[in-house]
Amino acid sequence: MARTNNLILGADGRVLGTRAETTRARLLESTSKLLAESGVLDLKIVDITREVGSSPATFYQYFVDVDAALLALAEQATADELPLVSHLENGWDAEDGLTRAGEFVDAYTTFWDDNNAVLRVRNLKAEEGDPAFREARSKANLLLIEAMSKMVEQAQADGRLPASIHPFVTATSMIAIIERLLPYRTEIARRGAPPEALRDTVAVLLYRSLTGR
Amino acid sequence: MARTNNLILGADGRVLGTRAETTRARLLESTSKLLAESGVLDLKIVDITREVGSSPATFYQYFVDVDAALLALAEQATADELPLVSHLENGWDAEDGLTRAGEFVDAYTTFWDDNNAVLRVRNLKAEEGDPAFREARSKANLLLIEAMSKMVEQAQADGRLPASIHPFVTATSMIAIIERLLPYRTEIARRGAPPEALRDTVAVLLYRSLTGR
DNA sequence: ACGGCTTTCTGACGGGGCGTCAGATACGAT
DNA sequence: ATCGTATCTGACGCCCCGTCAGAAAGCCGT
Numbered sequence: 001m002a003r004t005n006n007l008i009l010g011a012d013g014r015v016l017g018t019r020a021e022t023t024r025a026r027l028l029e030s031t032s033k034l035l036a037e038s039g040v041l042d043l044k045i046v047d048i049t050r051e052v053g054s055s056p057a058t059f060y061q062y063f064v065d066v067d068a069a070l071l072a073l074a075e076q077a078t079a080d081e082l083p084l085v086s087h088l089e090n091g092w093d094a095e096d097g098l099t100r101a102g103e104f105v106d107a108y109t110t111f112w113d114d115n116n117a118v119l120r121v122r123n124l125k126a127e128e129g130d131p132a133f134r135e136a137r138s139k140a141n142l143l144l145i146e147a148m149s150k151m152v153e154q155a156q157a158d159g160r161l162p163a164s165i166h167p168f169v170t171a172t173s174m175i176a177i178i179e180r181l182l183p184y185r186t187e188i189a190r191r192g193a194p195p196e197a198l199r200d201t202v203a204v205l206l207y208r209s210l211t212g213r
Numbered sequence: 214m215a216r217t218n219n220l221i222l223g224a225d226g227r228v229l230g231t232r233a234e235t236t237r238a239r240l241l242e243s244t245s246k247l248l249a250e251s252g253v254l255d256l257k258i259v260d261i262t263r264e265v266g267s268s269p270a271t272f273y274q275y276f277v278d279v280d281a282a283l284l285a286l287a288e289q290a291t292a293d294e295l296p297l298v299s300h301l302e303n304g305w306d307a308e309d310g311l312t313r314a315g316e317f318v319d320a321y322t323t324f325w326d327d328n329n330a331v332l333r334v335r336n337l338k339a340e341e342g343d344p345a346f347r348e349a350r351s352k353a354n355l356l357l358i359e360a361m362s363k364m365v366e367q368a369q370a371d372g373r374l375p376a377s378i379h380p381f382v383t384a385t386s387m388i389a390i391i392e393r394l395l396p397y398r399t400e401i402a403r404r405g406a407p408p409e410a411l412r413d414t415v416a417v418l419l420y421r422s423l424t425g426r
Numbered sequence: 427a428c429g430g431c432t433t434t435c436t437g438a439c440g441g442g443g444c445g446t447c448a449g450a451t452a453c454g455a456t
Numbered sequence: 457a458t459c460g461t462a463t464c465t466g467a468c469g470c471c472c473c474g475t476c477a478g479a480a481a482g483c484c485g486t
Binding site: 039040041116120124125126127128134138162164165166168169170172173176177179180181183184187188191193197198200201202204205208209 | 252253254329333337338339340341347351375377378379381382383385386389390392393394396397400401404406410411413414415417418421422
């Protein structure tokens, strides 16, 4: 709960001045960097603050604990994710549908590459049951999932997809594919698949499962 | 590397006697329990050993660090996963194909529910780049993915699936769906989807994507 | 430019987990 | 029962955690 009505708050709920806002931002950046470098399990508050040249006590002025900082990062990542919905608007039923599917995959890949360390932690904590991270994940994916659900409903109405599939579950499955497959890239490459195989295959899978074409 | 040629080894590579094997097993069980209860981030060696009534030093006789224990658990889980391949053998091309897909989903769900805490950690560490966990994950999924790849190749040969999809990537995507969706169950339920919707939808998605029917 | 007030930062501390080692204890063979 | 080996653990120094009281920096009115 770091942001309310555009006011950035410290750990004790006070409103921050400009100097404090800068410090907070630097701490978040440092957290993100260390997260990407060495993983959550090795994330230490001492290291975060050392990185920005301040002391551990400072950290606690902005975040009640590490989780609070991680949550703030997750919420930042959400802002990058929401625009992806533009690739889904108006469906993929026109003849350039498959192309648009590919563009969506590309856009998601970029988003993922920029935020993967944070997203991994967000998903881990969400799956472990933490309500705040659950909420953050839902909010991030909601727009995409709703847009995809609409595509499925349309395809069902047109008789291209069976009525037996549940639109929301189908949409969530598509997010699952794309979210889960990106970290596999190196492994897939090691199996001799050409580099575009992943992108193209995922695009076709999404296209088929969402439009029934 | 806790096991070589059926001999169970301690952290220093020595062969364990029966008493030691029991202790090691109890430590692993305790680790698994605490993992499920409170997540990786709060996993403490002190707690693990307290749980079995021994001291932290004992832990280090069997595992060089927590990761080693987690890896051992991941390898145990693999043993539960391999038999699932029986649901894929001979393909889903007969008329009971969709039924068999449903049974596979059920079997995987059971496997997941029994092992989810460990699998989550395995996947996290694998995605963070740890080679040992990468290896463990690959080994666990390999049989399933190979079987699914064969199904895709068959469907492509019969003209039911486009040649443009890569069998291995497709198979991995199916694993992604099923692995990733199970933790979402509560969230999907909260959206008013009936309880079987997930099972049935995933079964249909797998069936369609793997057989092209 | 100075004093006083507020915001922001930090040194220092008790608490506790980490990982190691030397010595204690339990076991099995004879 | 004794000995040798396998197994266990108490105790220690190290480092991170989270807190608090006080220091430093910034701001404002005069």
